[in-house]
Amino acid sequence: METTTAKLLDGKALAEKIYKELAATIAELKPKIGRPPGLAVLMVGDNPASAAYVRNKEKACAKVGITSFGKYFPTDITFTELEAVIAQLNQDEQVDGILVQLPFPGHLDSIALLHQIEPDKDVDGLHPVNLGRLVRSETGLRSCTPAGVMRLLEEYKIPLEGKQAVVVGRSILVGKPMALMLLEANATVTIAHSRSQDLKTITQNADILIAAAGLPGLITADMVKPGAVVVDVGINRLTDSSGKSRLVGDIDFAATARVAEYLTPVPGGIGPMTVAMLLQNTVSSYLQATNH
Ligand SMILES: NC(=O)c1ccc[n+]([C@@H]2O[C@H](COP(=O)([O-])OP(=O)(O)OC[C@H]3O[C@@H](n4cnc5c(N)ncnc54)[C@H](OP(=O)(O)O)[C@@H]3O)[C@@H](O)[C@H]2O)c1
Ligand SMILES: Nc1nc(=O)c2c([nH]1)NC[C@@H]1CN(c3ccc(C(=O)N[C@@H](CCC(=O)O)C(=O)O)cc3)CN21
Numbered sequence: 081m082e083t084t085t086a087k088l089l090d091g092k093a094l095a096e097k098i099y100k101e102l103a104a105t106i107a108e109l110k111p112k113i114g115r116p117p118g119l120a121v122l123m124v125g126d127n128p129a130s131a132a133y134v135r136n137k138e139k140a141c142a143k144v145g146i147t148s149f150g151k152y153f154p155t156d157i158t159f160t161e162l163e164a165v166i167a168q169l170n171q172d173e174q175v176d177g178i179l180v181q182l183p184f185p186g187h188l189d190s191i192a193l194l195h196q197i198e199p200d201k202d203v204d205g206l207h208p209v210n211l212g213r214l215v216r217s218e219t220g221l222r223s224c225t226p227a228g229v230m231r232l233l234e235e236y237k238i239p240l241e242g243k244q245a246v247v248v249g250r251s252i253l254v255g256k257p258m259a260l261m262l263l264e265a266n267a268t269v270t271i272a273h274s275r276s277q278d279l280k281t282i283t284q285n286a287d288i289l290i291a292a293a294g295l296p297g298l299i300t301a302d303m304v305k306p307g308a309v310v311v312d313v314g315i316n317r318l319t320d321s322s323g324k325s326r327l328v329g330d331i332d333f334a335a336t337a338r339v340a341e342y343l344t345p346v347p348g349g350i351g352p353m354t355v356a357m358l359l360q361n362t363v364s365s366y367l368q369a370t371n372h
């Protein structure tokens with residue numbers, strides 16, 4: 081059998097291009113507006129899974145000229161204290177975007193807290209107002225990871241209209257908004273999840289396959305339709321026997337590269353696109369807040 085190699089969808093390169101555009105916008109507007117855009121990130125406890133995200137966000141903000149306000153709290157902080165922090169950030173005129181890093185320690189209700197973020201500062205697109213706007217195909221702040229997937233597919237001119245798209249995962253952060261964005265682009269969308277029966281039969285039909293379950297090795301090459309476009313959202317940290325750790329997605333990358341037409345790497349795929357969309361959302365909140 082002939083062996084092919086999938087073309088890589090290079091999220092890192094596209095993220096760099098987006099940073100240049102954002103940096104130029106900020107350089108032009110900051111003197112007129114009199115302040116840089118500001119992004120506040122709230123983290124409770126230390127979450128090793130989120131460490132890469134936090135690090136990359138801070139680096140990227142510095143690169144484009146966004147001031148990032150990191151707020152780190154111990155695990156024993158109370159819900160009432162966090163509510164007060166959100167209320168203060170909602171009022172703060174230096175802050176255009178507020179992101180509550182997920183997941184949250186078990187005793188804290190992250191959903192109730194997300195509801196208290198001012199929708200126009202909700203750069204993660206998780207407030208019910210922004211989710212509602214997405215359902216209605218209205219403009220508004222949209223979840224960064226699925227927005228990053230859409231932007232990357234657009235960059236490579238991947239046709240979506242009329243295609244069979246399968247999203248594996250149905251979280252509010254990734255799977256559900258991803259499915260809505262693909263639907264908006266006129267794909268025929270199927271959402272699979274942990275209760276789906278016969279996942280392989282479902283994924284084998286996908287012209288566009290998006291894996292967002294958080295399980296390394298979930299998608300093997302035999303589950304992928306030849307010629308499919310395969311996007312790996314999963315970020316899983318694996319530690320090998322020598323104690324070295326590395327990031328992998330949900331897709332068996334090496335074997336799938338011989339079946340798919342396009343494939344995203346991990347790292348270097350959707351992770352950097354997520355950070356780029358977060359910065360883009362922050363800049364669009366900044367422009368809106370300052371009437372530009
Ligand atoms: N690249 C990025 O920028 C980025 C951003 C965010 C998240 N992530 C990564 O993406 C992954 C998903 O994140 P998330 O926040 O959406 O996670 P999540 O909230 O844990 O959701 C996981 C989803 O996968 C489904 N699932 C679990 N096991 C499954 C199985 N065996 N077959 C089919 N579906 C299954 C779950 O189904 P149920 O609903 O039935 O439980 C759930 O809907 C994680 O690896 C996360 O680290 C990456
Ligand atoms: N509120 C909230 N929004 C999110 O989008 C979010 C969370 N919380 N919590 C954690 C998850 C995971 N997210 C991530 C995880 C990794 C990268 C990232 O930049 N990944 C690089 C890693 C490079 C490295 O350090 O090796 C990559 O190339 O994939 C981005 C977003 C975003 N996620």
Ligand SMILES: [Mg+2]
Pocket residue numbers: 312345346347348349350351352
């Ligand atoms: Mg990636």
